[in-house]
Amino acid sequence: MSIRTTAAEAYREALPVVAVSAVGGLFAGVVLGGMEAELSQVPGLLLLVPALLATRGNVYGSLGARLASALHQGLVEPRFDFADRRTRAAIAAAMANGVLVSVFAALSGFGLLVALGRNHASLATLVAVAFIAGVISGVLLTLAVVGVVFIGHRRGINPDTLAGPVVTTTGDVVGIATMLFAVRVVLALGGG
Amino acid sequence: MARWTVCGIVADMMPVLAVLTLLELVSGVVLDTFQATLLRFPSLLVLVPVTIGLAGNIGSIMASRLSTATHLGLLSFEPTDETLAGNALATVGIAVTLFPAVGAGAWVVQALLAGTRLPLGTVVLVATLSGAALAALAVLVTVAATYTAFRVGADPDDVVLPVVTNTCDVFGVLVLFAVVRLLV
Numbered sequence: 001m002s003i004r005t006t007a008a009e010a011y012r013e014a015l016p017v018v019a020v021s022a023v024g025g026l027f028a029g030v031v032l033g034g035m036e037a038e039l040s041q042v043p044g045l046l047l048l049v050p051a052l053l054a055t056r057g058n059v060y061g062s063l064g065a066r067l068a069s070a071l072h073q074g075l076v077e078p079r080f081d082f083a084d085r086r087t088r089a090a091i092a093a094a095m096a097n098g099v100l101v102s103v104f105a106a107l108s109g110f111g112l113l114v115a116l117g118r119n120h121a122s123l124a125t126l127v128a129v130a131f132i133a134g135v136i137s138g139v140l141l142t143l144a145v146v147g148v149v150f151i152g153h154r155r156g157i158n159p160d161t162l163a164g165p166v167v168t169t170t171g172d173v174v175g176i177a178t179m180l181f182a183v184r185v186v187l188a189l190g191g192g
Numbered sequence: 193m194a195r196w197t198v199c200g201i202v203a204d205m206m207p208v209l210a211v212l213t214l215l216e217l218v219s220g221v222v223l224d225t226f227q228a229t230l231l232r233f234p235s236l237l238v239l240v241p242v243t244i245g246l247a248g249n250i251g252s253i254m255a256s257r258l259s260t261a262t263h264l265g266l267l268s269f270e271p272t273d274e275t276l277a278g279n280a281l282a283t284v285g286i287a288v289t290l291f292p293a294v295g296a297g298a299w300v301v302q303a304l305l306a307g308t309r310l311p312l313g314t315v316v317l318v319a320t321l322s323g324a325a326l327a328a329l330a331v332l333v334t335v336a337a338t339y340t341a342f343r344v345g346a347d348p349d350d351v352v353l354p355v356v357t358n359t360c361d362v363f364g365v366l367v368l369f370a371v372v373r374l375l376v
Contacts, residue, residue, distance in 0.1 A: 006274050007277075007285065010254075022293075024245070028245070036231050046224055046230070051220055085196075093200075097201075105216070109220060
């Protein structure tokens with residue numbers, strides 16, 4: 001194959017997937033754009049945005065990849081009653097990872113803000129936002145990933161090609177939307 | 193062989209996740225630095241997640257294609273290599289196709305929802321320039337990471353993908369910051 005045909009093939013294959021995730025990213029951006037008030041009220045929250053979004057992708061992307069490989073190997077059954085020991089372990093581990101890393105991001109982010117002398121909200125506020133957003137996004141993304149991988153597998157679609165785009169598309173939207181929800185809850189409870 | 197206990201999976205992943213989180217906090221610091229500009233021009237704030245996301249995406253697609261080619265023994269790390277040059281070209285092509293549309297999309301939704309202070313042309317130009325620079329950086333990062341994994345004998349599927357995705361995330365914010373500084 002020449003460079004041109006390789007490039008044309010890679011372009012055609014990847015463009016639709018990237019375009020769909022761009023639309024997802026724009027939705028996430030619209031929510032973030034509407035968060036001006038919360039971002040000003042909770043200084044330092046914006047610092048956590050990339051870390052929290054990346055955590056969603058890293059943790060639940062890996063859950064999707066793990067389940068997809070296990071389906072290929074016949075290690076798990078694509079059943080939704082969660083009777084499967086391995087499925088349960090993978091989901092519980094992903095939830096634990098997601099929440100722990102979110103809280104770790106808030107703690108280290110707070111440390112950075114203090115070290116750099118930046119304006120910042122209280123540690124409790126940032127940790128509470130990260131924790132609440134971590135739990136809710138974990139539930140939603142687990143449902144999305146497990147649902148898509150299992151249903152895809154039953155219909156004969158390679159779950160490997162499904163898991164990645166689904167996580168990148170829903171991860172940003174769910175990540176930002178749950179952050180907005182969490183920050184509103186924390187502000188309503190008197191944080192800031 | 194993947195472990196299938198909760199503790200096993202958490203222990204396997206936590207160190208990598210912690211390091212990647214610290215890496216992402218670097219781009220968080222950059223965002224925090226230009227928070228005032230972003231809050232004044234929300235159409236730029238709309239661009240933040242999509243720029244980060246697209247940068248990571250085009251990097252990860254190229255990375256997984258190069259990883260597969262390495263596994264199949266189809267890749268030589270020469271600029272004239274068809275797989276290498278072809279995928280690099282496709283990466284730049286995808287960025288140049290999508291980023292102007294993303295800029296226009298960000299401006300349109302923001303204009304409909306809340307009104308904008310920046311002209312359409314500026315937002316499209318910011319997105320397009322960021323996209324072109326990010327595509328070039330994504331190619332460099334991907335090739336460097338795949339080559340390093342190949343040389344040290346690591347499985348590129350395990351290492352390269354998270355490294356490339358998260359590095360491109362950070363570059364996404366840095367490049368956006370630089371372009372906004374230049375144009376706005």
